[in-house]
Amino acid sequence: MTGGFVGRTTELGRLERLLSRVQDGHRDLPGVAVLLRGRRRVGKSRLVEVFCERSGVPSVFFQASQGASPASQRADFAAAIAESRLPGRDLFAPEAVLSSWMALFRQLAAALPDDQGSIVVIDELPWLLESDPSLEGALQTAWDTLLSRKPVLFVLIGSDLAMMERLDDYERPFHQRGTVMVLPPLSPAEVGSMLALPAADAIDAFLVTGGLPLVCQEWTPGDTLDAFLCATLSEPTSALLVSGERSLAAEFPAHLQAQHVLAAIGNGERTWSGIRGKLSTGTDQMAASSLTNSLQLLEAKRVVAAETPLSTKPAEKDRRYRVADPYLRFYLAFLRSGLSLVERGRADLLIRQVKRSWTAWRGRAVEPVVREALLRLAPELGWPEVEAVGGWWNRQNNPEVDLVGADRAGVAGKILFVGSIKWHASTPFDLHDHHTLVRDMAMIPGVDPQTQPIAVSRTPAGDLPIRSFTADDLIAAWPG
CATH class of the missing domain: 3.40.50.300 (P-loop containing nucleotide triphosphate hydrolases)
Structure with missing residues (x-):
């Protein structure tokens, strides 16, 4: 049926x-x-x-x-x-x-x-x-x-x-x-349509479910994120909890070290040296070749993505890693270590951990979603040349710019827009954020007077001298 x-x-x-x-x-x-x-x-x-x-x-x-x-x-x-x-x-x-x-x-x-x-x-x-x-x-x-x-x-x-x-x-x-x-996961628009959620809440739901149909089916249409988490995290066999463990066991049955590397990335380590430091204990340093081999395996299986700063200047040494799978991002950050709490009947402690870290985690996790949406929308937004949307940072991470739209990936020929993401529940992109963006974008190689600054905010940015986009604008990137 x-x-x-x-x-x-x-x-x-x-x-x-x-x-x-x-x-x-x-x-x-x-x-x-x-x-x-x-x-x-x-x-x-x-x-x-x-x-x-x-x-x-x-x-x-x-x-x-x-x-x-x-x-x-x-x-x-x-x-x-x-x-x-x-x-x-x-x-x-x-x-x-x-x-x-x-x-x-x-x-x-x-x-x-x-x-x-x-x-x-x-x-x-x-x-x-x-x-x-x-x-x-x-x-x-x-x-x-x-x-x-x-x-x-x-x-x-x-x-x-x-x-x-x-x-x-x-x-x-x-x-x-x-x-x-x-076959990709369900898109944010499909998740919103399936769960009867407005655009901003649909993107939040996508960040938690990863667009996995089995997980989305556990979400009662119209429920808030809090209601969903309270209901599904109280059940140790829920799809939200068990899908990650089963996926990792099937994907890496004999590669425990790759799983450890993935867990380090899922818990916030983004650089080669940071991952190695996380997995080393005292004087027992993780072998460089072992880490390199694990990262190559994770990239080959499309579980991890490696990114470099997007500009007109090569920056291979500033490579960063992130979890590419949208469901595993949430699972590795919260659920893998929290499963034991659920099994002991203390899902309330796991939910408290999620709520405590939610704002900071969501701010980082939404970045690839925003970048994909802008890449899809670029032609109708007036940037038909844009073939890559990424971020930019220097070695000191000061500054770190959320959005760079360029004519090609890798080493760009032209930078068409640079932007900032402020994904707070009630605080929109404001004048201070605008001044910061204008200051930081001047440091990006390839930015010129024709490069447009943009703002992406969960709520409307108000009357500012900048082109801005909200969750309602982004969700239009995917057919519902």
Whole structure:
């Protein structure tokens, strides 16, 4: 049943268009493959399940198991086909032994209809590839010689972002054979629509839930943030509490050091030396190579983002790190260490900790959200040249500027706007903040008289000689 499913209209529409291409009937090779990737618990499986149910065509949905042997995976895949609505499902008898992936795909192709569209889904493909690397080549051969000749939408889903990206790399067997889809978390606008919240509260809700559908479903529409936290943090098995632990265990099962590095970044350490100092004890210094390797792993898996000051001057030595996953930002800052309090029945202490640090944490956590919104809105705001929105700082962090809009990432050619974010509940951007911004922006390499100062505030900035944006302006960056 899909009656309670909300949002994802853009993604459902794209899948529907791909299925209509399969059903066109005029294409030489009617099959279409889709490589769908996204972070764990972002709703990939549910999206495709809903799509299959609504499509009305025969389909089979197979979910791989982590650590299972190739033979048992093939047996489970065959069982899923036998229980599906594919017209040739009877070819997969319970006692059949499929000795190779090619044997399974050959039989699958025979089970697919020739006179109508169908859907085949393999969920958590990276787990299959981990247990049997030969599958990647078999997948390419089966697609080229068998499956692409059928009117089938072949959906391959994966949560390991780096591995799913590599599948489409040049010289990899499946290169350019699939349409790439990336499923992001629910946007702030989608969160606001789902939870019946005004723009400023919707952005706050996004910062806490990370846009994870399972977490958002625990939020009663119209409830305040305080009401949500009191309700969900009193339950140790709530999605808000357990999603982070499960994601980290699945993402880094054998990389405890990477988890420690991630936790340090999630708790506010942003520099290489700061992270190393946090993870070193007394005279026992963390090895530089170990930290570098962990950071490279975290970046490759898209869990951590590395940033440099955005200006017309190179500044690689001033690199900073932040948690890229919007849900993990809140989880690592508060919930990972607070889970033991909930389990002891003292959720009130955790809630007190969140409230005590909320204003300072939110002020930092909202920065990437504001930057993405301005990047999306830049053309209609009069800055069509803007291709990157970041921040700027010097080695002493004095000053530290929240927003820099430039014509390119890395080393910019032109700075088009510079801005400050004041995300307080009741205090807007004021004249003092304006004077500070004008003073600080003069220090940024590349700023010239044409560079516009801007203000971003949770509430209207009032009558100031500066272009300003509020939460209502930012939320328009995403379709609701």
